[in-house]
Each structure stands twice: as C-alpha cells, then as structure tokens.
Amino acid sequence: MSELTGTAATVVLLRDSDAGPEVLLLERPTAGSFGGAWVFPGGRVDPADRAEGEAEESAAVRAGVRETAEETGLALRAGDLVPLSCWIPPENIPRRYQTWFFAAKAPAGDIRLNPGELLNHRWLLPAEALDRHRNGLMQLVPPTWVTLHSLTADASADAALARIAGAETETFRTRSLAGYEPVTVFAWEGDEEYDGAVGGVGGSAGGSSIAASDASLPARHRLVMDKTFWRYERTR
Structure with a gap:
C-alpha cells in the first residue's frame, strides 16, 4: 500500500443565480497538477497551516481559506467553510493527497486569478458544467464531477449549504x-x-x-x- 503524499484542501464556492446555485470553477494550465482541468479553488496544506496537536481537518480549513484568497482574491473566514467530503486517490498513482472538500457561500468581490497558476474562471450551474464535460468542452476530474453531480438538485446556495451541514462528512477512499x-x-x-x-x-x-x-x-x-x-x- 502506497503512503499518502500529504493533505490538500478544496473549496466549493456557491452563489445564487436566477436559474439556481452556481459554482466557481478554475481552469488549470496544461502543465502541472490537474493539467488542463477545471477545478474548485484549493491546494496543498502548508506547514504554516498546521498547529501542533491539531486535527488534520483544521489545517485543511486554514489551507482552504488561504488558497481561495491566493487563487481568486476572495476572502473567506474559517467559520464560512462547511465540511463536505474527504477524497483519497487510488493506490496506483505516484502522488496521493488526502483532500478535504469544503463548501462556502461566495463573498462579494471580483475574481482576481493568480497569474501563472490559472488560465480562466467560470461561474456555472453544476448541470451546465457536467454538460460541458460530456460534450468535450470542459475537462473535469472524478472528485469534481461527483461533487458537481451532488449539487444539481439544490434550489439555492443556502439550501445546498444547509443540506451539506446536516449530512455526515463522507470519505471517498477510491x-x-x-x-x-x-x-x-x-x-x-x-x-x-x-x-x-x-x-x-x-x-x-x-x-x-x-x-x-x-x-x-x-x-x-x-x-x-x-x-x-x-x-x-x-x-x-
């Protein structure tokens, strides 16, 4: 069994639209991790995100807040993040990060992408993103796809967050x-x-x-x- 490489955090930002809740997706460059894919804001847990004796999820919360600010310019607080899921990749890949997924209501403000790390961004209904993937217009990775699929029936951002908060945080050990x-x-x-x-x-x-x-x-x-x-x- 291969060991985990480390821990990462991902934040699913939600905002309301006339057609229902939208999520923020970011396009990665073709080189690097998740090359060419559209993903939620996030990244690795850094040493500065950790506190001695603290649970790994708490470090992931700090990393999620930090990475969201670095990648999008949007400022969140730790209390804004609602635990959604934890993803562990298959054992046959070389770099295996345990990734905590959180959901949060998007704060006001313009998106300012981190140059060099990201190419583009889109606010989309979850069903729209899935359609783009199916039609070859948007590359998604399995955790993103499954998460989007889970959000397709929610009527509003608040309804999605309430549902997520009321459910057990599920671990997807792939x-x-x-x-x-x-x-x-x-x-x-x-x-x-x-x-x-x-x-x-x-x-x-x-x-x-x-x-x-x-x-x-x-x-x-x-x-x-x-x-x-x-x-x-x-x-x-």
Missing part, C-alpha cells in the same frame, strides 16, 4: 476496478466489488444518473467513465 476495460471504473465503500470479492463484469456507461435505492439491485457505489460519458451509480 479503488480502481479491473475487468471493465476500456471503460474506467472507480469504486467506493458500499460497492459490492470494493473489497475485490466480485470480479468486473463490464456494463453500459452511457448516462449520468444515480441509480435509485433498491434492495434487489447489486450494491453499487461507483463512477463509470467511458470517454466523456460518465455515470455515478449508488444503490444504498
């Missing part, structure tokens, strides 16, 4: 499933193949909906990725 090639399948706890008890059996990957909870269905908690056509399946 495992890659074999036997579905050329489709890529990532699984998380709750999927019947997560512990390797059941081999991959292939399957369709054309949509993007979450499967309804049904005790008669195989236990699923996975993201099926066929080129730009991705589908999040969760039956429990």
